[in-house]
Amino acid sequence: MCPAPLHETVPATTPAASLVFTTVLSHGPLTRAEVARRTSLSPAAVTKAVRPLMEGGYLVEDLDEGARPAIGRPANLVRVDGGRALFIGVKVTGDEIIGVLTDLCCRIRVARHMPLTGREPAVVLPALIAMVQELLVEADGFGVRVCGLGIAVSGDVDRLDGVVRYSPFLDWRDVPLADVAGTATGLPVTVDNDVRALTVAEQWFGAGVGLSDFALVTVGAGIGCGLVVHGRVVSGAHGVAGEIGHLSIDPLGPRCHCGNQGCVEGIASDPAILREVRAATGRPLASVAEALELARGGDPSAREVYARAGEAIGRAIGSVVNVLGPERVIISGEGLAAYDLFAEDIRTAFVRSAFGTAARCDLMTRPLPFEEWARGAAATAIQSFIGPHTYQD
Amino acid sequence: MCPAPLHETVPATTPAASLVFTTVLSHGPLTRAEVARRTSLSPAAVTKAVRPLMEGGYLVEDLDEGARPAIGRPANLVRVDGGRALFIGVKVTGDEIIGVLTDLCCRIRVARHMPLTGREPAVVLPALIAMVQELLVEADGFGVRVCGLGIAVSGDVDRLDGVVRYSPFLDWRDVPLADVAGTATGLPVTVDNDVRALTVAEQWFGAGVGLSDFALVTVGAGIGCGLVVHGRVVSGAHGVAGEIGHLSIDPLGPRCHCGNQGCVEGIASDPAILREVRAATGRPLASVAEALELARGGDPSAREVYARAGEAIGRAIGSVVNVLGPERVIISGEGLAAYDLFAEDIRTAFVRSAFGTAARCDLMTRPLPFEEWARGAAATAIQSFIGPHTYQD
Numbered sequence: 063m064c065p066a067p068l069h070e071t072v073p074a075t076t077p078a079a080s081l082v083f084t085t086v087l088s089h090g091p092l093t094r095a096e097v098a099r100r101t102s103l104s105p106a107a108v109t110k111a112v113r114p115l116m117e118g119g120y121l122v123e124d125l126d127e128g129a130r131p132a133i134g135r136p137a138n139l140v141r142v143d144g145g146r147a148l149f150i151g152v153k154v155t156g157d158e159i160i161g162v163l164t165d166l167c168c169r170i171r172v173a174r175h176m177p178l179t180g181r182e183p184a185v186v187l188p189a190l191i192a193m194v195q196e197l198l199v200e201a202d203g204f205g206v207r208v209c210g211l212g213i214a215v216s217g218d219v220d221r222l223d224g225v226v227r228y229s230p231f232l233d234w235r236d237v238p239l240a241d242v243a244g245t246a247t248g249l250p251v252t253v254d255n256d257v258r259a260l261t262v263a264e265q266w267f268g269a270g271v272g273l274s275d276f277a278l279v280t281v282g283a284g285i286g287c288g289l290v291v292h293g294r295v296v297s298g299a300h301g302v303a304g305e306i307g308h309l310s311i312d313p314l315g316p317r318c319h320c321g322n323q324g325c326v327e328g329i330a331s332d333p334a335i336l337r338e339v340r341a342a343t344g345r346p347l348a349s350v351a352e353a354l355e356l357a358r359g360g361d362p363s364a365r366e367v368y369a370r371a372g373e374a375i376g377r378a379i380g381s382v383v384n385v386l387g388p389e390r391v392i393i394s395g396e397g398l399a400a401y402d403l404f405a406e407d408i409r410t411a412f413v414r415s416a417f418g419t420a421a422r423c424d425l426m427t428r429p430l431p432f433e434e435w436a437r438g439a440a441a442t443a444i445q446s447f448i449g450p451h452t453y454q455d
Numbered sequence: 456m457c458p459a460p461l462h463e464t465v466p467a468t469t470p471a472a473s474l475v476f477t478t479v480l481s482h483g484p485l486t487r488a489e490v491a492r493r494t495s496l497s498p499a500a501v502t503k504a505v506r507p508l509m510e511g512g513y514l515v516e517d518l519d520e521g522a523r524p525a526i527g528r529p530a531n532l533v534r535v536d537g538g539r540a541l542f543i544g545v546k547v548t549g550d551e552i553i554g555v556l557t558d559l560c561c562r563i564r565v566a567r568h569m570p571l572t573g574r575e576p577a578v579v580l581p582a583l584i585a586m587v588q589e590l591l592v593e594a595d596g597f598g599v600r601v602c603g604l605g606i607a608v609s610g611d612v613d614r615l616d617g618v619v620r621y622s623p624f625l626d627w628r629d630v631p632l633a634d635v636a637g638t639a640t641g642l643p644v645t646v647d648n649d650v651r652a653l654t655v656a657e658q659w660f661g662a663g664v665g666l667s668d669f670a671l672v673t674v675g676a677g678i679g680c681g682l683v684v685h686g687r688v689v690s691g692a693h694g695v696a697g698e699i700g701h702l703s704i705d706p707l708g709p710r711c712h713c714g715n716q717g718c719v720e721g722i723a724s725d726p727a728i729l730r731e732v733r734a735a736t737g738r739p740l741a742s743v744a745e746a747l748e749l750a751r752g753g754d755p756s757a758r759e760v761y762a763r764a765g766e767a768i769g770r771a772i773g774s775v776v777n778v779l780g781p782e783r784v785i786i787s788g789e790g791l792a793a794y795d796l797f798a799e800d801i802r803t804a805f806v807r808s809a810f811g812t813a814a815r816c817d818l819m820t821r822p823l824p825f826e827e828w829a830r831g832a833a834a835t836a837i838q839s840f841i842g843p844h845t846y847q848d
Contacts, residue, residue, distance in 0.1 A: 076497075077495055102470055104469075107500075218811045218812060227811075227812070228811055275691075275692055287778070289778070289779075291684040291685060291689060292684060292686075292687050292689075294685050296684060296685075296779060298668075298779065298780020298813065299780050299781060299782040300780055300812040300813060300815045301780070301812055302777070302780045302810055302811050302813035303778065303779055303780040304778060305777040305778070305810040305811075305813065306777070306778060308777055308808070309774050309777060309778075310704065310770060310773070310774075310808050311703065311704060311706075312706055313704075314707070321807070322807055322808055377703060381702050381703075381774060381778070383695075384695070384698040384699070384701050384702060385680070385682070385696065385697060385698070385702075385774070385775060385778055385779070386682075386691065386696055386778070386779075387689070387690070387691020387692050387694070387695045387696040388691075388692060389692040414715055415701070415702075415715055417695055417701040418611045418620075418621055418695050418698075418713075419611060419620065419695050420691065420695035420696075420698065422693045423693065
């Protein structure tokens with residue numbers, strides 16, 4: 063069980079403590095000296111930050127038998143005690159809700175999928191709450207309290223207020239999601255943009271571990287981007303950041319739902335691809351899967367649509383790289399299903415648009431199923447639990 | 456005189472000390488409590504960071520008479536002692552070298568301009584060294600040693616190695632500027648990209664003071680951008696960042712010197728505007744000033760070229776805002792001379808391309824003469840002097 067009452071449990075409230083916790087979470091077990099080196103904190107500051115996390119049982123210490131020196135005190139290894147607390151992470155897509163129960167190390171213990179019959183809040187919210195209740199029942203079996211709920215939704219999400227300001231994909235406006243879910247479940251709730259939540263998981267456990275600057279580009283229903291700069295996820299002064307789907311790259315391009323023209327999302331998202339393949343082939347295709355099949359079958363018009371989509375994605379990545387110069391760009395999302403069709407176009411357009419040494423940036427793909435997005439939502443709940451300072455300071 | 460021998464003088468070597476120094480420099484005089492609040496450091500950490508800076512005479516303490524409390528100890532105010540050290544900052548343009556002698560508060564004491572007869576290193580380097588020698592003679596009159604030299608050059612500059620890797624504007628490749636200037640002058644040398652250097656000055660003393668996220672967009676001979684994210688200037692993993700001049704915004708746009716097509720710089724830089732006005736009017740104009748005059752006189756073709764340039768700049772700013780969501784975008788550079796001609800086009804294109812609440816970003820213009828760029832170069836030298844940790848950690 064969590065030691066303190068709900069909504070009060072904050073084991074570490076200094077930025078140093080959060081930094082130490084996330085460093086041990088990503089890289090642990092570590093000696094205190096290694097924690098100091100990786101965080102640039104003084105050994106005294108590490109000791110001070112570790113103490114309350116130890117007292118709360120969130121960090122534990124093991125003797126490093128392998129590293130026992132010939133003379134002097136052996137170095138102890140600090141690690142996160144995953145079993146100390148549970149968290150729930152939920153990702154909402156257009157078709158389903160994906161929920162995971164994780165431990166404090168953000169390891170998935172239980173995963174659930176629930177189909178949705180509609181996208182409006184009146185349908186999604188009760189389903190979401192039912193899913194959380196179900197996971198809370200599962201959690202009983204672990205004998206550890208659930209200490210937080212993270213919810214990830216696409217669009218303009220105000221994490222501080224817990225409000226989904228505008229989700230074009232779900233057609234939500236100003237939905238006070240944290241309030242509703244908190245009242246119904248009794249849990250502290252963190253609501254964040256889904257790509258940002260996934261970026262936290264990639265930073266802690268994925269292809270972003272150890273990098274101070276990277277971008278995660280997601281392709282599929284929309285084109286999104288999560289950014290880590292100077293070791294922290296970029297949120298934007300007004301809550302908007304990483305909107306590479308709405309970079310306008312062609313003044314003569316198709317009109318986008320945002321009102322602008324020639325946006326990357328209006329060329330390279332799954333709905334845009336479906337629309338263009340329908341128009342180019344004159345076939346009444348029902349889904350992007352059928353468009354994909356047609357292109358794989360060699361239909362030249364369909365292939366041309368995918369090539370244009372790949373070029374748009376590559377130019378968008380080139381823009382991010384020219385602006386920020388990250389060490390790595392991770393490409394993911396359900397749109398990777400078509401990666402064989404546009405991989406070369408993405409790379410060619412990226413290399414052409416990257417300026418000078420920015421082209422040295424490492425481009426990689428990484429399939430991340432929706433459970434990983436839900437895990438990202440759980441990671442944001444762990445962030446909030448450990449202290450708000452990793453998110454805002 | 457600086458207390459320690461040259462190349463050894465590092466008054467503060469911890470990230471906390473650098474942070475305290477720059478906070479006092481930008482916002483001082485401050486009480487220790489206020490320094491702790493602004494830096495998120497503990498009062499104990501502030502006291503520890505302040506001590507060596509005081510001992511070295513870089514920070515001094517004044518009694519805050521106005522804030523003397525009715526009971527208890529009066530709060531002392533900490534400030535930077537500007538007279539404690541001098542620095543030289545140099546900006547190289549295509550036509551001249553601008554040099555400034557500043558104090559430790561980066562206040563300009565002496566400014567010099569020197570025309571250039573060519574752009575090649577064999578012409579620029581001796582002129583630059585002569586300018587620094589001249590400023591060193593001026594410095595003698597102050598009775599304080601010059602503790603660092605900062606040089607700002609456009610292009611891909613490797614600050615760590617002190618090498619200008621590629622400056623398209625000067626047509627330099629792999630010029631070991633820090634080595635050459637350091638050997639000739641005996642000073643510790645910091646070489647940085649000119650827009651990044653100007654961004655440091657804006658962050659410390661200009662329109663970026665107090666903001667953790669802002670962008671500085673410069674228009675003129677090139678289109679550049681300096682970025683501050685999470686309170687620190689973005690340098691890019693491979694030295695390239697803020698290259699908004701090479702965002703490709705139109706697949707049918709003119710070929711750019713970088714090899715790509717439809718770059719912002721190929722539409723909106725002064726050379727691009729001159730080329731387009733010449734082509735549109737058929738007149739053999741000698742300079743962008745003549746193009747500007749023609750447009751101001753009402754020539755519709757010339758005005759159209761400026762409108763297109765403004766639209767490109769506005770779309771580039773929209774891209775930065777969609778990717779990073781800064782609090783403010785500062786527009787500067789010698790191209791502001793034409794601002795009356797394209798201000799409306801910049802704003803219209805920005806608002807159209809900004810996604811959702813990102814459009815709330817504050818757009819402002821700020822004329823910054825080349826002395827300010829040279830001051831930025833001096834600021835990078837002060838950064839290096841105070842400790843490398845504000846630049847890289």
